[in-house]
Structures are given as C-alpha cells and as structure tokens.
Amino acid sequence: MTTGELARALRSWRDRVRPSDVGLPDVGLRRTAGLRREELAAIAGISVDYLVRLEQGRARNPSTQVLAALGRALRLSAGERDLLYRAAGAQPPAAGVVPRHIGPGTARILDRLADTPVAVFTASWDLLHANALWTALLGGVEPASSRSRNLVWRHFSGAPSPVVHTEEEHDRFGRELVSDLRRAVTTYPDDRELASLVAELRATSVAFAERWDDFAVIPGTAARKTIHSPAAGLVTLDCDVLATLDGDLRIIVYTARPHSEDAGKLDLLRVTGPHEAG
Structure with a gap:
C-alpha cells in the first residue's frame, strides 16, 4: 500500500x-x-x-x-x-514477540467494565490500557514510552506504589510476577524489549536476580489489596487477574464487597473522578 x-x-x-x-x-x-x-x-x-x-x-x-x-x-x-x-512500512508483530494488541472482543468486554477499576497488561506486564476509574483510584498513568509502565520494573525498582503491601505480600507478589515473566520469555524468545527488561532487572535488583535464578513456578492468586488512593484515601478491594487467550493479555479488575464502605468510596469516585473524594 x-x-x-x-x-x-x-x-x-x-x-x-x-x-x-x-x-x-x-x-x-x-x-x-x-x-x-x-x-x-x-x-x-x-x-x-x-x-x-x-x-x-x-x-x-x-x-x-x-x-x-x-x-x-x-x-x-x-x-x-x-x-x-x-x-505504514513496518513489520507486523511476529509470533515470537509479546502481543500488544487489544482485540475487538476484549475491547467490548472492557467497555462493559467501565464502572469498575480495570487495567490491561501485556504478557510482560507492560500497561496497555487503564480506564478512567482505575486512574481515579490509583492516580495518573506514565507516558507510553516510560519504563515505569512495566509492573515488574516498578515492583523491583522500588518505584512508589499506591498499593499497600505487608512484607510477606510484597514478596509473594514479586515471586508471582517473576514466575509469569519467565513464562513470557519462554513464549516470546524473539522479543528484544522483554530480554532487555530482564537483563536490566537482573543487573539492578538483587531481589529480582535471586528470584529469577531459582526458577520457581508460582501460580497467581486472587487477593485482597489495600490501596492508598490519592483521591479516596485507604480503599480495600478484591483484586482478580483475568487472562485472555486472544493476545495473551492480563486484565486486572478491582471490585468492592457490596454495601461496604469501600464500595461507597468507589461510587463516589465514579462521580467525582480523580478529584478529592474524602
């Protein structure tokens, strides 16, 4: 063309x-x-x-x-x-490269979840999409070219996070991320950006290098997470990670227990957006 x-x-x-x-x-x-x-x-x-x-x-x-x-x-x-x-004169993403495409079916599912904090990540945990309520709850999203959009990098670099973890929860989550990242490396061996991410993390984070070298397979689990929201204060929500077959994406969904104080804070955020809700 x-x-x-x-x-x-x-x-x-x-x-x-x-x-x-x-x-x-x-x-x-x-x-x-x-x-x-x-x-x-x-x-x-x-x-x-x-x-x-x-x-x-x-x-x-x-x-x-x-x-x-x-x-x-x-x-x-x-x-x-x-x-x-x-x-456009570019090569389409190859089979050995991490998919970064949100297909029409997944996009329609996201539309249906507009009143729930939702974000979509690649198999290497790069943020592709965050809806308005996610941004209102957790704060702004980094520019597309920023390494800070990668959840594994943020976790092991010590970047500020609105999610409040105990030491045990932080360690467990890190092990889950490393295990999933290793699966991505095996699945997408031709992805230079992914290989660069792993090399950078191994060189700069002792904790990542130790977990990477132990080859442990840690299945992800649903969890309750407390978020120090810049707009709503402390909010405790159920956190589920959904995987899509089409595109090998991870969809993180936060939900509140019905009629709880946390559900009320989400309701207020839906109305006020990222402005002060407390």
Whole structure:
C-alpha cells in the first residue's frame, strides 16, 4: 500500500467506529457516524495535528507505538492491525514477540467494565490500557514510552506504589510476577524489549536476580489489596487477574464487597473522578 492508501484506510476505519463503541456519548449532530479526529487522537494518545497529517498522507513512518495505539483505538482485528503496520512500512508483530494488541472482543468486554477499576497488561506486564476509574483510584498513568509502565520494573525498582503491601505480600507478589515473566520469555524468545527488561532487572535488583535464578513456578492468586488512593484515601478491594487467550493479555479488575464502605468510596469516585473524594 502507498501512503495515500494508508491515509484512506485510516479514514475508513475511523468512520466505522461509533462513539458508543469506545465509551463516548453518541449525541448531537455529527457529519459522520464514526469518530471525530479529535476523539480518535485522544483515545490513541497522539496529537490531532499528527493524525490529520497521517490521514492526509503527509506523515510518513509512524512509530510502532503509534501504530499499536491506533490499532487499539480503531478496534482493528489482528488481520487489520497487520495491514496497518504493512501500510505504514513496518513489520507486523511476529509470533515470537509479546502481543500488544487489544482485540475487538476484549475491547467490548472492557467497555462493559467501565464502572469498575480495570487495567490491561501485556504478557510482560507492560500497561496497555487503564480506564478512567482505575486512574481515579490509583492516580495518573506514565507516558507510553516510560519504563515505569512495566509492573515488574516498578515492583523491583522500588518505584512508589499506591498499593499497600505487608512484607510477606510484597514478596509473594514479586515471586508471582517473576514466575509469569519467565513464562513470557519462554513464549516470546524473539522479543528484544522483554530480554532487555530482564537483563536490566537482573543487573539492578538483587531481589529480582535471586528470584529469577531459582526458577520457581508460582501460580497467581486472587487477593485482597489495600490501596492508598490519592483521591479516596485507604480503599480495600478484591483484586482478580483475568487472562485472555486472544493476545495473551492480563486484565486486572478491582471490585468492592457490596454495601461496604469501600464500595461507597468507589461510587463516589465514579462521580467525582480523580478529584478529592474524602
């Protein structure tokens, strides 16, 4: 495909995504049934000006991060995502590389969980998506290029976390993460970014290196977690990790016990967003 064909494909895909498909209100007069450029740019985390240049064929060689974000925002299937990459002159993600694509089915499930704090991570625990209530509960999300978006790196680097762990809980969670990361390395042997992450952690964290070298397989478990929320104070919630077969993703879901004080704090966060709720 040429740059012009890429531009036409982006416009066509944008036109077919209704605002309600991505959790936006479908009200008011609209020239098309699809997303406005401003809406797509906001969802994908790119500037409107850059999206305009892509759709007009004036921008060349978008990064793989931009392509991945556009693919998720446009709800592209795996085949359409690969077409997007090739049209932009990039190689689609290979089988030996950690998938970073949220498929249409998973995206629809996330839409249904809009009133619950939810985040999606790759098999190597890079954050792909966090919904509004997750951000309101746990605070802001790091830029897409930041190492801080990786949960394993955050855990072993000592980065600040709103989740309050006892020493035993912190150790158990770390072992679970390392065990899952080793599975990812075995499954995706060609992923250079994953290999770099492991090498960096082994060089900078004694705790990670010890756990990595013991080859223990620790199954993940559901848990109760206490979060020191910047907006709601201390909130104790059930934490479940769901795995998807399509894309090998991890979906973390926080839920509150019905009629509890913590459920009330989540209710307030739904209304107030990241502003002070206490």
